[in-house]
Amino acid sequence: MEEKSKKKFLERETTRREFLKLTGKGFGGAVISMSILSMLGCESQQTVAYALPSGLLLADASRCTGCQRCEISCTSIHDEKIQPFISRIKVSENYNFGNEGPRLDYYRQNGQFGNLSMSPETCKQCREPYCGRACPAGAIFADPKQGNARVVDTSKCVGCGACEEACPWHLPTIDPETKKSTKCEACGFCAENCPTGALRMIPWEDVKKAMRRNGYRFS
Amino acid sequence: MAVSYGWAGKILRVNLSNGRITTEDTNKYKDYIGGMGIGYKVLFDEVPVGTHPHDANNKIVFGTGPLTGSGAPCSSRTNVTSLFPTNPKHMVADSHMGGNFAASMKYAGYDAIIVEGKARGPVWLRIEDDKVSIEDASKMWGQGIYNTTALVASEMGKEASIAAIGQAGENLVNLSVIMNGYSHSAGGHGSILGAKKLKAIGIIGTGSLKIAGKAKDLLDTNSYMLKELIGANNNHVVPSTPQPWAEFDSKGSRWTAQKGLYWGAAEPPVETGEIPPGDITTVGLRTQKGVKDLGPVAEKYTKRMGGCQSCPIRCFSQLEIPQLEKFGVSRFVSNTCMGYSAPNGVMIKGTVDQFEKDDGTFISKTLGSQLADDYGVWCNYGMLGREFKYIYESGKLKEVLSEEEYNSIPFELLEAGDPAFLKDFYRRITFKEGEFSHLGDGTYWIAQRWDLGDDFWHGKAQKIWSPLGYPVHHSNESGAQVGALISCMFNRDSQSHTHQNLIQSGLPADILREVSAEIWGSEEAFDFPAKYTPMNEYKAKFAKWSIIRNVLHDSLTVCNWMWPMMVSPVKARNYRGDTALESKYMSLVTGENYTEESLDLAAERVFTLHRALTVKQMGTLDMRNEHDVIMDWVYDMDPEMEPFTEGTVKMEREDMQTALTMFYEEMGWDKKTGAPTKDTLNRLGLDFAARELESMNLLP
Amino acid sequence: MGDYMDENIDYLQEDVADFITLNSRDGKIVTLEEIETFINNEEKDPTDVTEILESIKSELDLKTIDDSEGNTFYYSGNEMTDKYAGIIIRVKNKDILKLIGDTVREESRRYPRPTYVTMFNLPPYNLTEGELEDMLAELSIDSEYRDLKFTHASNGTVFVYSNKHMSKGYADYLAEWIEVGQDENP
Incomplete structure (x- = not known):
């Protein structure tokens, strides 16, 4: 049993590397070319893709309906409580007035009170993460167990908020209850719980299948 | 303070007369669960009989419960409790709104907000976790709900969740709403805030809802509900067209997802497709509500669906309709159900095509939705349009309006089917312009004011259910005596969807009758639609259970438009739902051992407290003859048909009295009057109510 | 096109399973000939189709239904009800x-x-x-x-x-x- 899951893991990891080679992107490669995405059955221009250990994560704002189940799922699994404020994916804070907040012409801007567009924000897992560079305690590191996602070592985190400040999208958040930074670990659990596929996790097995059927030869 | 699981643990009390802001422990309300339960207890204990809804002595309670914000699906409902302005005796009633507001209250640390007193000038309430302040709202006063929300957000930050009233509420129009999140409105209580000069409440909650059990178990329960139990909007569990995976289908189902049906204005268009059960990641595509509420023309304007925090069923359609700008409103519209159909009901001569074929009612519905929502006008569940139709067509309007006022109303637009009429209509009501605007007072009050007689009250076309001035809302047409009983028990139109969801689930009657037997003891609880049988005890049990679960949901708070899970779309489950799901969530979240029975008992306590409060406010024991009364048309419709024959939903007078008796017995109320007995009040732990009613000579 | 090598048979099973699954999901029942044509079009090695069908039978809840001319059609019970397949056949039979x-x-x-x-x-x-x-x-x-x-x-x-x-x-x-x-x- 253990052997089998190990083999499966290795197979996944191979597909992930092959995929990244094909797309010419490293881990943090956000925008993957449309032709590759359409190979996976994804036609939206608004799609952003991330290669996570467990699969390819696609985020498509045009399918987001603002239900915030991603935030609920994220903090349940990581924090054992429900607390959208510290969710590693942000939907509710942009719900009414988009990323920019209310402006004079709010009725034309993003958000429920504007053009009804949603602005889900996901961690980019930057190659050179601003959050990590800003952390005075060296608490943010690339975790090989998480496919080199940038994660927080809570034993080192001092809760100073430098990561939140430094991130251009302010995605890491200091939990006011624990005084620790909460930051996306690229686990993909949000996607598994998105009821409209605005976040979608395509397992590497399926990516492999799609690549194979589109004539890609694995070395 | 000890950690509180599920409940936030605190209730916020704001007195606008003296500016005092205090908190109190939620514990003392725990027997009432939350939401509606807290609301009734506060109103019973604290608001004197005879108080006018717009008096400083009236209080308004924004209530949530232990499951609100817990991530349990469909759990961001705010239950609003206060005296009800449209009710002839201003008795207590609830209004409800979805959106984000309820969940935000919990994350800020409050199970309820009690607002009392009256501010001297316009104010708004600012809540940032435990920092609470009363702010000057003079800049916002006079603004619509949309601008008000933007103004509050510009002071608090984009993340604030905001409930506000529009000009209708400010102007003390009885038919007015409190709204959050662009279109989630609580109807009938807007003017309470207006009278208190409270324009808006903004909340930022950075805290958490703590769960006693393991998060993993909670997530597994979510997964179980979403994979095996939940259907589409109203928990319809079959698709609306024949589909390969589905044994059953039903044209009226809100499970409208199908091949070739899109959110047509999304970029690129999103196909709803066929959505068999079992996959969490497609549940939200099942209900394409745009075409359901607005017709096929809506498909290409549909950007996405919308809805409430935590709810995977997206029952609001959100559209971009550039043509609406020609009427001076935003091109972006979001609403659902009655929010669309009520304004269309005002267009009593129909609406002609506006910009393309068959778009008449589509434009009326969406334009009217924008107007009513920004002004904050309520429709009394569709009564507003029917009342207008009655006074216009009967000539009453001409009689009660001055000639000058009558001639100032652009009836030529109405007659021509031009939706621009709606702009004039809603403006007059909102700003209380002239005699016409009394349409906004509500059914009972216009009948008094304009001396409307029996043909108004008892005419089938008006669909008035009760002398208390509210209409049919899943009444005799929904489960015969079951729906009829449910519609008699509250002080406004019934908000219970329990029975309606089962009856309309889309499953064939044989399965529904089996399910009924399993829950209520006999297949006889369930009548075939419009093929009614005389009253029996199982229908009384069905009616009681429907109300109890509705009350439970408004106390937990979860959405009774989805819950309880009586049936399922899954064939392997033989389409059976799980009525113990509420208790599973409650036990997990609070760490206390709840069962179906213990929750139902708590809800029975809440509902009986409502009844006791109604007796107290009406000052009479005789609920049977003074409260639980049905208009004649329900008994006299279809004169050529007898009650209990195929094809009519006509009720029978004596049978309905039997139904009341059986229902009172189920509730432990006095068989003769329908008032709660001392024994029942004591059994439910409502001794205080028994004592007070006794002192008022109001115990049977 | 595809590189099958020693994993050939696995892929073929997977592809045939997907072919039937997707057709059923799409409301279509398929004949043996259609399955063979699919395999040929994919330039896959000729294999005993019935053997493949046997191997995926339980995974797909593979079912068959005959029309009035004796043709046999396949569909996945995971994706399509017997009632639906029955209607398709009656339409084919011009009934x-x-x-x-x-x-x-x-x-x-x-x-x-x-x-x-x-x-x-x-x-x-x-x-x-x-x-x-x-x-x-x-x-x-x-x-x-x-x-x-x-x-x-x-x-x-x-x-x-x-x-x-x-x-x-x-x-x-x-x-x-x-x-x-x-x-x-x-």
Whole structure:
């Protein structure tokens, strides 16, 4: 049993590397070319893709309906409580007035009170993460167990908020209850719980299948 | 303070007369669960009989419960409790709104907000976790709900969740709403805030809802509900067209997802497709509500669906309709159900095509939705349009309006089917312009004011259910005596969807009758639609259970438009739902051992407290003859048909009295009057109510 | 195209399973020939198809159904109900009139409800408007179907019902409720 899951893991990891080679992107490669995405059955221009250990994560704002189940799922699994404020994916804070907040012409801007567009924000897992560079305690590191996602070592985190400040999208958040930074670990659990596929996790097995059927030869 | 699981643990009390802001422990309300339960207890204990809804002595309670914000699906409902302005005796009633507001209250640390007193000038309430302040709202006063929300957000930050009233509420129009999140409105209580000069409440909650059990178990329960139990909007569990995976289908189902049906204005268009059960990641595509509420023309304007925090069923359609700008409103519209159909009901001569074929009612519905929502006008569940139709067509309007006022109303637009009429209509009501605007007072009050007689009250076309001035809302047409009983028990139109969801689930009657037997003891609880049988005890049990679960949901708070899970779309489950799901969530979240029975008992306590409060406010024991009364048309419709024959939903007078008796017995109320007995009040732990009613000579 | 090498057989099973699954999900039943053509088109090595089908049988809940000419069709029970496959076969068998009659009677009896006639334009019935018109005309004169009657709602939608199972008044009420009433009572 253990052997089998190990083999499966290795197979996944191979597909992930092959995929990244094909797309010419490293881990943090956000925008993957449309032709590759359409190979996976994804036609939206608004799609952003991330290669996570467990699969390819696609985020498509045009399918987001603002239900915030991603935030609920994220903090349940990581924090054992429900607390959208510290969710590693942000939907509710942009719900009414988009990323920019209310402006004079709010009725034309993003958000429920504007053009009804949603602005889900996901961690980019930057190659050179601003959050990590800003952390005075060296608490943010690339975790090989998480496919080199940038994660927080809570034993080192001092809760100073430098990561939140430094991130251009302010995605890491200091939990006011624990005084620790909460930051996306690229686990993909949000996607598994998105009821409209605005976040979608395509397992590497399926990516492999799609690549194979589109004539890609694995070395 | 000890950690509180599920409940936030605190209730916020704001007195606008003296500016005092205090908190109190939620514990003392725990027997009432939350939401509606807290609301009734506060109103019973604290608001004197005879108080006018717009008096400083009236209080308004924004209530949530232990499951609100817990991530349990469909759990961001705010239950609003206060005296009800449209009710002839201003008795207590609830209004409800979805959106984000309820969940935000919990994350800020409050199970309820009690607002009392009256501010001297316009104010708004600012809540940032435990920092609470009363702010000057003079800049916002006079603004619509949309601008008000933007103004509050510009002071608090984009993340604030905001409930506000529009000009209708400010102007003390009885038919007015409190709204959050662009279109989630609580109807009938807007003017309470207006009278208190409270324009808006903004909340930022950075805290958490703590769960006693393991998060993993909670997530597994979510997964179980979403994979095996939940259907589409109203928990319809079959698709609306024949589909390969589905044994059953039903044209009226809100499970409208199908091949070739899109959110047509999304970029690129999103196909709803066929959505068999079992996959969490497609549940939200099942209900394409745009075409359901607005017709096929809506498909290409549909950007996405919308809805409430935590709810995977997206029952609001959100559209971009550039043509609406020609009427001076935003091109972006979001609403659902009655929010669309009520304004269309005002267009009593129909609406002609506006910009393309068959778009008449589509434009009326969406334009009217924008107007009513920004002004904050309520429709009394569709009564507003029917009342207008009655006074216009009967000539009453001409009689009660001055000639000058009558001639100032652009009836030529109405007659021509031009939706621009709606702009004039809603403006007059909102700003209380002239005699016409009394349409906004509500059914009972216009009948008094304009001396409307029996043909108004008892005419089938008006669909008035009760002398208390509210209409049919899943009444005799929904489960015969079951729906009829449910519609008699509250002080406004019934908000219970329990029975309606089962009856309309889309499953064939044989399965529904089996399910009924399993829950209520006999297949006889369930009548075939419009093929009614005389009253029996199982229908009384069905009616009681429907109300109890509705009350439970408004106390937990979860959405009774989805819950309880009586049936399922899954064939392997033989389409059976799980009525113990509420208790599973409650036990997990609070760490206390709840069962179906213990929750139902708590809800029975809440509902009986409502009844006791109604007796107290009406000052009479005789609920049977003074409260639980049905208009004649329900008994006299279809004169050529007898009650209990195929094809009519006509009720029978004596049978309905039997139904009341059986229902009172189920509730432990006095068989003769329908008032709660001392024994029942004591059994439910409502001794205080028994004592007070006794002192008022109001115990049977 | 694809590089199968030693994993060849695994991929073939997977691909055939997906072929049947996706067709079933799409409302189509497939013949053995169609499965073989699929394999050939994919330039895969010729293999014993029945062996492959046997190997994926339980995973797919693979089922078969025959038409009146003895052709066998395959579908996945995970994706398609027997009822749906049955309708497809009856359409293939040109057993339309009886199919409509049976469907209407069953709906009148079981739900109970009158059947909106345009349902027969939808998959899996797929009648053209002309075909439907002809069938309904035939229904109304064929003595076999004397119990089938028509009614319509106030919005013009036409329904058909069996008076063995419901009275005219009942059918009228339900038709109006389905089309108009329930939208007025949301």
